[in-house]
Amino acid sequence: MKLTSLSIILPCYNEGQNVETVVRASDMVAKEVANDYEIIVVDDGSKDKTAEIASNLKKEIPQLVVISQANQGYGGAIKTGFEATKKDWIFFTDADLQFDLNELKDFTAHTSEFDFIFGYRAKRADKFHRVLIAKMLKVWNRIFLGFPLYVKDIDCAFKLMKRQEFIKTFPILSTGAMVNTEFILKLHKMGYKFKQLPVNHYPRLHGKSTGSSLGVIATAIKETFKLRALLRK
Ligand SMILES: Nc1nc2c(ncn2[C@@H]2O[C@H](COP(=O)(O)OP(=O)(O)O)[C@@H](O)[C@H]2O)c(=O)[nH]1
């Protein structure tokens, strides 16, 4: 069954070589899975032509919205996207083509039963140190935040969520990598159940991953303690 309406969020930082392909792929799959849709590109202070390339596609794809902001980090970018959504369902993924947008079709089949359908990377196609950082984050989250163990892949950027329920997690405070941890913890506390589905993951062919840079990790550590204080309230 088709979704009534869908907002697709694509956070972008220097994705000039990927943005056109990912917007076109989003447009194709959105037509198949939803009666009405919008595609929101959040250009997070890119230093390349990401915003220009995306904006040029607006003539051809009227459902496309491009928002540019000063660089805030992954969480800040996705948060801007969340706040801009207007449709009944929210789907977000990365703009770097590490996921196959067509797999969204398998997700929509579960929307009559679940409000939150989260992907997990059965086999993650990232460098060893990137995967190690992700594993450490899981242990860290468990120790400091009591993160639910059954959530398989916290940061997997392939999530379909019902907007009306998801906005109960607002305001989202994290502007860095802890953004997924934050809203999953809030939803878990509210008693929501998540459907988890495997997704394929591909190596990044263009552009650079900064998901495990020192700055990102330092911000994540600071955000953990802010989150801890917030969740204790
Ligand atoms: N790393 C990073 N990614 C950003 C930022 N703003 C938006 N993004 C986007 O977030 C997504 C994931 O980033 P990436 O560096 O590939 O992270 P990784 O796949 O976890 O290593 C990509 O679509 C980026 O373009 C930012 O400030 N830093």
Ligand SMILES: [Mg+2]
């Ligand atoms: Mg990536």
